[in-house]
Amino acid sequence: xxxxxxxxxxxxxxxxxxPVMEKILPAIHIKMDNQKQVTSGxxxxxxxxxxxxxxxxxxxxxxxxxxxxxxxxxxxxxxxMVTAIIGPxxxxxxxxxxxxxxxxxxxxxxxxxxxxxxxxxxxxxxxxNLVNLRQQVGMVFQKPNPFAKSxxxxxxxxxxxQGIRKKSDLESLVEQCLKDAAIWDEVKDxxxxxxxxxxxGQQQRxxxxxxxxxxxxxxxxDEPCSALDPLATTRIEDLIEQLKxxxxxxxxxxxxxxxxxxxxxxxxxxxGELIEYxxxxxxxxxxxxxxxxxxxxxxxx
Amino acid sequence: MxxxxxxxxxxxxxxxxxxxxxxxxLTPGEDLKGYILGHVGRWSLFTITSASVLAVLLIFIFVxxxxxxxxxxxxxxxxxxxxxxxxxxxxxxxxALALISGSLYVTLGALILAVPLxxxxxxxxxxxxxxxxxxxxxxxxxxLAAIPSVAYGFFAILVLAPWMQKNLxxxxxxNTLNAAVILAIMAxxxxxxxxxxxxxxxxxxxxxxxxxxxxxxxETMLKVVIPEAHSGIIAAVILGMMRAIGETMVVWxxxxxxxxxxxxxxxxxxxxRTMTATIAGDMGETPKGSDHYHxxxxxxxxxLIFTFSLNLVSEYFLSRVRKAKGR
Numbered sequence: 001x002x003x004x005x006x007x008x009x010x011x012x013x014x015x016x017x018x019p020v021m022e023k024i025l026p027a028i029h030i031k032m033d034n035q036k037q038v039t040s041g042x043x044x045x046x047x048x049x050x051x052x053x054x055x056x057x058x059x060x061x062x063x064x065x066x067x068x069x070x071x072x073x074x075x076x077x078x079x080x081m082v083t084a085i086i087g088p089x090x091x092x093x094x095x096x097x098x099x100x101x102x103x104x105x106x107x108x109x110x111x112x113x114x115x116x117x118x119x120x121x122x123x124x125x126x127x128x129n130l131v132n133l134r135q136q137v138g139m140v141f142q143k144p145n146p147f148a149k150s151x152x153x154x155x156x157x158x159x160x161x162q163g164i165r166k167k168s169d170l171e172s173l174v175e176q177c178l179k180d181a182a183i184w185d186e187v188k189d190x191x192x193x194x195x196x197x198x199x200x201g202q203q204q205r206x207x208x209x210x211x212x213x214x215x216x217x218x219x220x221x222d223e224p225c226s227a228l229d230p231l232a233t234t235r236i237e238d239l240i241e242q243l244k245x246x247x248x249x250x251x252x253x254x255x256x257x258x259x260x261x262x263x264x265x266x267x268x269x270x271x272g273e274l275i276e277y278x279x280x281x282x283x284x285x286x287x288x289x290x291x292x293x294x295x296x297x298x299x300x301x
Numbered sequence: 302m303x304x305x306x307x308x309x310x311x312x313x314x315x316x317x318x319x320x321x322x323x324x325x326x327l328t329p330g331e332d333l334k335g336y337i338l339g340h341v342g343r344w345s346l347f348t349i350t351s352a353s354v355l356a357v358l359l360i361f362i363f364v365x366x367x368x369x370x371x372x373x374x375x376x377x378x379x380x381x382x383x384x385x386x387x388x389x390x391x392x393x394x395x396x397a398l399a400l401i402s403g404s405l406y407v408t409l410g411a412l413i414l415a416v417p418l419x420x421x422x423x424x425x426x427x428x429x430x431x432x433x434x435x436x437x438x439x440x441x442x443x444x445l446a447a448i449p450s451v452a453y454g455f456f457a458i459l460v461l462a463p464w465m466q467k468n469l470x471x472x473x474x475x476n477t478l479n480a481a482v483i484l485a486i487m488a489x490x491x492x493x494x495x496x497x498x499x500x501x502x503x504x505x506x507x508x509x510x511x512x513x514x515x516x517x518x519x520e521t522m523l524k525v526v527i528p529e530a531h532s533g534i535i536a537a538v539i540l541g542m543m544r545a546i547g548e549t550m551v552v553w554x555x556x557x558x559x560x561x562x563x564x565x566x567x568x569x570x571x572x573x574r575t576m577t578a579t580i581a582g583d584m585g586e587t588p589k590g591s592d593h594y595h596x597x598x599x600x601x602x603x604x605l606i607f608t609f610s611l612n613l614v615s616e617y618f619l620s621r622v623r624k625a626k627g628r
C-alpha cells in the first residue's frame with residue numbers, strides 16, 4: 001500500500017509505551033485480506049501482527065451534547081482475537097464499543113469526530129448501511145435483553161429480518177447458534193417456551209446465540225457477565241474461548257481477572273482516553289504507564 | 302489512649318462514642334402522642350379514601366334500586382331485543398335495542414377512526430419524534446381532553462354538520478358519522494397518551510437488541526416494541542372506548558337522536574340515538590316514579606355494566622403493563 005508511511009500523526013498516546021503499536025499503526029488503512037508488508041520485520045510479534053486491524057480507530061472522539069464520551073482514541077483491533085477494554089466506570093469503554101456498530105445513534109444529541117473504521121469503512125460515514133453493519137457486527141448487552149417471544153423466535157429474529165423464511169433453514173440455523181452459545185442442551189426440549197422464563201445466565205447465552213444468528217464477523221460484548229453469578233460467568237468465558245476461533249470479539253469488562261483470562265489484547269481507558277493498549281500478558285505484567293499499573297493493582301486514584 | 306493519636310482537626314469521637322447524648326427510648330408522653338397522631342392520621346385518611354369508594358358503591362345501589370321496578374314489571378327480553386321505544390305511547394313500549402345499537406354505532410365508529418390515528422401518533426411520539434417535539438406535542442394533545450364536550454358539540458353542529466351536508470350530500474348533518482368523528486377526536490388524547498406511555502415503558506434495551514440485529518426502525522416497532530406493548534395498547538383502546546361510550550353531550554348534539562338502527566346497516570349518514578343521549582334528553586320531562594323514569598334507570602344500569610366491565614378489562618391489561626415494567 002502506498003499510504004503506509006504518511007500515517008505518522010495518529011500515533012499519539014501509545015507511541016511511547018509499545019514498540020509493537022508503532023509498527024502496527026501505519027497499517028490502519030489496509031484491509032484484512034491484503035496482509036502484506038505491513039507486518040514488516042521489525043515487529044516483535046509476528047503471530048499477532050501478520051493481520052491488520054479489522055476495527056481501526058483514528059483520533060476518534062464521541063460527544064454527548066457538549067460532554068466528551070471518548071476523545072482521540074486511536075487503536076487497531078485484530079481479527080479472530082479477543083480484545084478486552086478495561087477501565088473505571090464512566091471512562092468511555094462502553095461508549096467506544098457502542099460506537100463500533102453505531103448503537104449510540106439511539107441517544108439524542110450525540111456526535112462523532114475522527115474516523116472509526118470497520119473493515120476499512122468509516123462507520124460514521126453518511127453512506128453507511130446500518131442494517132448490514134449491525135448484522136455483521138453483533139452485540140451482546142450488559143443486561144440480558146431477550147424479546148418477549150419464544151426461544152426459537154428470539155434466535156430466528158435476525159435471520160428472518162434477512163429474509164430467511166424456510167422453516168428447515170431456520171431450524172438448523174437456530175440449533176447451530178444455540179449449540180455455539182452452549183445453551184442447546186438446556187433448551188432443546190422447549191424451544192417454544194418464552195425466553196423470559198429462562199434464568200439470567202441462560203438469557204445471556206440466548207442473547208449471544210441470537211447475536212450469532214445474524215452470522216456476524218465481529219462480536220461486541222458490553223460487560224456481558226456483570227449481571228451473572230460466577231458459574232454463569234465461567235460458562236460465558238468458556239464460550240468466548242470457543243467463539244474466538246471464528247469471530248473477532250471485543251469485550252468491555254469491569255473485571256480485570258476476566259480481561260486477563262479471556263483476552264489476547266487489552267486496552268485501558270481512563271476518563272475518555274486510551275491510556276494504554278497492549279498484549280494482555282504484557283499489560284498485566286509490565287504496564288507501560290503508571291496509571292495502568294495503579295489501576296490493575298487496585299491502587300487507583 | 303487511642304484518642305491521643307487523632308489529629309487536632311478531627312472531632313474527638315472516642316470518648317463520646319459509647320454515650321448517646323439523646324435518649325433512645327421514647328418517654329411515655331412522646332409514646333402516647335405518637336400513638337394518637339398515628340391513629341388519627343390513619344383513620345382520617347382512611348375515611349377520605351373510603352368516601353370515594355363508597356360513592357361508587359352508592360351509585361351502583363342507587364341506579365339498581367331505581368331500575369328494579371322496571372326490570373320486575375317489564376320483560377327484560379323485550380327491553381334488550383325490541384327496537385320500539387315509545388315510552389309515552391299507549392301502551393308503553395320500552396325496546397332499547399335501537400338505543401344500544403346507536404351507542405355501539407357511534408362508539409365503534411369512533412374507535413375505527415381513532416385507534417389507527419392514535420396508535421400512529423403514539424408510535425411517532427415515543428420513537429420517532431425528537432425529544433423537543435415530544436415535549437411540546439404531548440401536553441397539547443392532552444389539552445384536547447380538557448376541552449368541554451359541549452364545545453365539541455358546537456363544532457359538530459356548526460362546522461361538521463353543514464360541511465357534511467354540502468360536501469357529502471347527507472340528508473342531515475346530525476348523523477352517526479358526525480358523532481363518530483367527534484367522539485374519535487375526544488377519544489384520541491386518551492388513546493395517544495396511554496399507548497405512548499406503554500410504548501415508552503418498553504425499555505431501550507429491547508429496542509437496542511432489535512437494532513443490534515440489523516432491524517430497521519419500522520421492523521423494530523412492528524415486530525418487537527408493539528407486540529411487547531400490546532397490553533398497554535389494548536388498555537389504551539378500551540379507555541378510549543369508555544370515553545366514547547359514556548359521552549353524552551356530544552352525541553346528543555351531533556347524532557340526530559332518531560331511535561332507529563340504520564338500514565342498510567353501513568349507512569352512517571342516518572341519525573341514531575344513543576343510550577346516554579336518551580337518558581339526558583328524557584330525564585327532564587319524565588315524571589318521577591313513572592315507568593319511563595324507571596326505564597331510563599334501566600338504561601343507565603346497562604350503561605354502567607358496559608363501562609364497568611370495560612374498566613375491569615382495561616385494569617387487567619394495565620396491571621400486565623405494570624408487571625412488565627417491573628421486569
